[in-house]
Amino acid sequence: MWRLEQRSAPSVPMQVATPFIALAASVIAGGVLFTALGHPPLPALYAFFIGPVTTSYGLAELAVKATPLILCAIGLAIGFRAGVWNIGAEGQLTLGAVCGGGLAAMVFYDASGVWLLPLMLLAGAAAGLLWAAIPAFLRTRFGVNEILVSLMLTYVALLALSALVHGPWRDPTGFNFPESRFFPPDATMPLILAGTRLHLGFPLALLVALIAWYALARTILGFQLDVAGLAPRAARFAGFHPERTVWLVFLVSGALAGLAGVIEVTGPVGGQLVPVISPGYGFTAIIVAFLGRLHPVGIVLAALVVALSYLGGENAQITEGLPQAVTGVFQGFLLFFLLAADVLVRFRLRRVAHA
Amino acid sequence: MSVAAAAPPRLKLRGITKRFPGTLANDAVDLVVRPGEIHALLGENGAGKSTLVKIVYGLLAADAGEIRWDGKPVSIQSPNAARALGIAMVFQHFSLFDALTVAENVALGLPGSRSVEALAPVIREVGDAYGLALDPERPVHTLSVGERQRIEVVRALLQEPRLLVMDEPTSVLTPQEVERLFETLRRLRDAGVSILYISHKLDEIRELCDRATILRRGRVVATADPRAETAATLGALMVGGTIGGAAHHAGPASAAVRLEARALTLPAMSPTGTGLTGVSFAVRAGEILGIAGVAGNGQGELLAALGGEVATQPADALLLDGVPIGALDVRRRRALGLAYVPEERVGHGSVGELPLTDNVLLSGLRARVMGALGMLDRGATRRYAAEVVARFQVATTGIQAIARSLSGGNLQKFLIGRELMQGPKVLVCGQPTWGVDAGAAAAVHQALFDLANQGAALVIVSQDLDELFLLADRIAVLNRGRLSAPRPAGELDAEAVGLLMGGVHGETHDVAA
Incomplete structure (x- = not known):
């Protein structure tokens, strides 16, 4: 019989190393999977991990996919550090896109001016914030589990988007496709690298990461979140109010997810609302947050790795004829090996005799 | 007990050594417990008492040394092996289910399956024999701490032990409850059970125990007859020197x-x-x-x-x-x-996983350790932590040590120092x-x-x-x-x-x- 035994002190170098170990294990498991699917593993792995980033366009795409992941994961990580579990970033992202995009598609579709895009970004962030305020309110007021509420509200948001683009927000000149009008030109993300889709959102996400890094490491706010997560009673002893922590976390992470949503529809999605605007960025951001060790710098790196799994899946589909589902499988591998490695950093396996 | 002296010792430890990272918890410890004696294991917190009894009870394996049981060498690999030999242990912290009755709790703790109905009369019987009055039908949450401890003792006794290990049993009892416990332990001794009694309370040991083995920093420093010693001499053996008394004069009754x-x-x-x-x-x-x-x-x-x-x-x-x-x-x-x-x-006064420099912030926000606009002044925090450590002689590897790594005494000095620094x-x-x-x-x-x-x-x-x-x-x-x-x-x-x-x-x- 095997038993898990807690280590007296987890090794710090190992804690830093686990994301890399998990990544290596995922690559190996990916190779085994490709072989089992009847593809020679090395070309398939090349197509998945290397091929997409051999061109400058590919690198730019990597940054494009990483942008919403960084924004959502930063917000989630702030909560996870404090022991507050917002699982609904996908819904907050969607509602941010609906409100920010709706402004351009339904109200200001004839307008122009530099004020339009900032207004939409603000509206999107505000919508994500309000959507996240619902679980925060229910948790602090009635003690309702925030995991369930934030998760369920995701499906409400996704269906709301679908209902709007299939119904009242459908483009009157769009041949009945379930899509909104195109946004006016001033309501799209400026591109920053010619010949690619790289847009202003990426530096914006990096700026958010930088601010989060500073706030977490250097301000009383970051300290308060860490204490709330590590020792709730010590947080009360210090005079940090647990309700305020829940509110803060949900409002910040909701606003960031909402921001990510508007950036998607004004950028890569193409300047209109469509029934599906995110391949699950809000959920994948949970993996990114943990892979990045809940640290803003780690999250930026992790977001690039996970973004590669989206590009790799598309590329492997084109060049190797692999199903696109390998993207999800690879993300699953990554989370699985990360959690397993984390367990082994904190515990050791010991063989015990049968009692 | 003249018979007992002739028989081989019930438990004999020779040269038991156990090393943990950074400390030698037991250093060639010898211990002899005779049949029908109450033997005290005396020492300060951290002297190695708990480690030693965990080895005896099969919860830890010694790095070196020999255990003899009734004169024969044995290897105790697990608590089950210890119980099979006839060793029972009553822990400092109880493991009882509040919502269940006394008899149900006893049944859960016993190896094999015995019906709750069959146990009730047995519990009464054992209780009568050893002065452990307990109603088997009572739910545990209605019982006092002393009564709960009796459940643990009864549970141990139903295994018909020949050596009963008791870890700091009186720390949660009122003086009256302590007296009743001692009465039970004396009856057990008279019935031939050996008792290994772990404590740092000198008066109790002098009242109850036949012999005492005194541990200091993992080593046996003396074996004594506690009745022939005074609390002062035992205390000096335990801490290795006399401790200066503290002094205080109450303020005048007219003070504000x-x-x-x-x-x-x-x-x-x-x-x-x-x-x-x-x-x-x-x-x-x-x-x-x-x-x-x-x-x-x-x-x-x-x-x-x-x-x-x-x-x-x-x-x-x-x-x-x-x-x-x-x-x-x-x-x-x-x-x-x-x-x-x-x-x-740990977990309330401090965050175990955070360094001392962070832990001063929990209550020290007011004391100028925080810069403007909620930004932390790391330099001030470090100076503050260093001053607490220096003024209150906190033994630590440094101000970056995490709170959990400090011993209980040093962490307490730090926590009290953190408050006193603020006047x-x-x-x-x-x-x-x-x-x-x-x-x-x-x-x-x-x-x-x-x-x-x-x-x-x-x-x-x-x-x-x-x-x-x-x-x-x-x-x-x-x-x-x-x-x-x-x-x-x-x-x-x-x-x-x-x-x-x-x-x-x-x-x-x-x-x-």
Whole structure:
């Protein structure tokens, strides 16, 4: 019989190393999977991990996919550090896109001016914030589990988007496709690298990461979140109010997810609302947050790795004829090996005799 | 016991050595327990007592050394192996299910399956034989701590042990309950059971035990007949030298009242907690008020209410220098000069995973360790932590050490130092020296005296009566959320306080609460 035994002190170098170990294990498991699917593993792995980033366009795409992941994961990580579990970033992202995009598609579709895009970004962030305020309110007021509420509200948001683009927000000149009008030109993300889709959102996400890094490491706010997560009673002893922590976390992470949503529809999605605007960025951001060790710098790196799994899946589909589902499988591998490695950093396996 | 002396020792340890990273917990320990003797294992916290009994009970494996049982060498790989030999253990912390009855709890703890109905008469029988009165049908949550311990003892006895190991059994009992436990242990000894009795309470050991093995820093420093020793000589053996007594003179009775509670009432903070009912007291400048009581009688609620973790209605139920503070939160109370040291050091008074430099921030926000705009001034934080460590002689690898890595005594010195550095007018402290070695306890006591001598008012909530008699000018007892009227410590003795502590938790109540 095997038993898990807690280590007296987890090794710090190992804690830093686990994301890399998990990544290596995922690559190996990916190779085994490709072989089992009847593809020679090395070309398939090349197509998945290397091929997409051999061109400058590919690198730019990597940054494009990483942008919403960084924004959502930063917000989630702030909560996870404090022991507050917002699982609904996908819904907050969607509602941010609906409100920010709706402004351009339904109200200001004839307008122009530099004020339009900032207004939409603000509206999107505000919508994500309000959507996240619902679980925060229910948790602090009635003690309702925030995991369930934030998760369920995701499906409400996704269906709301679908209902709007299939119904009242459908483009009157769009041949009945379930899509909104195109946004006016001033309501799209400026591109920053010619010949690619790289847009202003990426530096914006990096700026958010930088601010989060500073706030977490250097301000009383970051300290308060860490204490709330590590020792709730010590947080009360210090005079940090647990309700305020829940509110803060949900409002910040909701606003960031909402921001990510508007950036998607004004950028890569193409300047209109469509029934599906995110391949699950809000959920994948949970993996990114943990892979990045809940640290803003780690999250930026992790977001690039996970973004590669989206590009790799598309590329492997084109060049190797692999199903696109390998993207999800690879993300699953990554989370699985990360959690397993984390367990082994904190515990050791010991063989015990049968009692 | 003349027969016993001729038989081989029931348990004989030779050269038991156990090393943990950084410490040698047991260094070539020899120990002999004879049949039918109560053998004390005496030592400070951290002397290696627990490690040694864990080896005997099969919870840890020794790195070197030999165990002989009835003269034959044995290897004890697991608690099951220990039980098979006839070794039973009663732990300091009980493992009982509150919602189940006595008999159900006993049945759960026994190997094999025996029906609850069949056990009830057996429990009564064993109880009668050894003075362990227990009603098998009673749910555990209606029992006092002393009665709960009896369940553990009965459970151990049903395995018909030949060696009973008891780890600090009296730390949670009232003096009257201790007396009853001793009576049981003596009967067991007379029936031929050997008892290994672990404690650091010198008077108990002198009263109860036939022989004592004294451990210091993992080594056996002496084997003695405790009855032939005085508490002072045993204590000197245990700590390796005499400890300087601390001194305090209470302020004049006319000094101003600094902290006053007026009929403080608070609902229980958790389903297993005890609310406060009409708690009233006043502490003057330079005075130390001791609050005694068995754990679970509202201590947690009282500390939280005084410290400010929960607000109390009305606001003037609590006054600090005449200012109503009942509605103020922890930080506002701190700003007014009220310092608070919670009972639990790791997880409440400190965050175990964070370094000392971060832990000073928990209560030290006010004390200029925070820069403008919520930015942390890391330099100031480090200086503050270093000063606490230096002034209160905290043994640590450095100010970047995480709180959990400090020993109980050193962490407590740090936590109390963190508060004293801010020059509080009132200090509320829970269990100042619980689980702290004698040297650190003396340092903590001295620091508390110094604070009182500087004119602060102190409220000490502790389950350790010896400590309260040493520290307090006046003592009150908390029982079921009610506080007895504080009386001068000189007018009280342990028995009087013990009766108050027992209160309605006494031995003979028939009505479940």
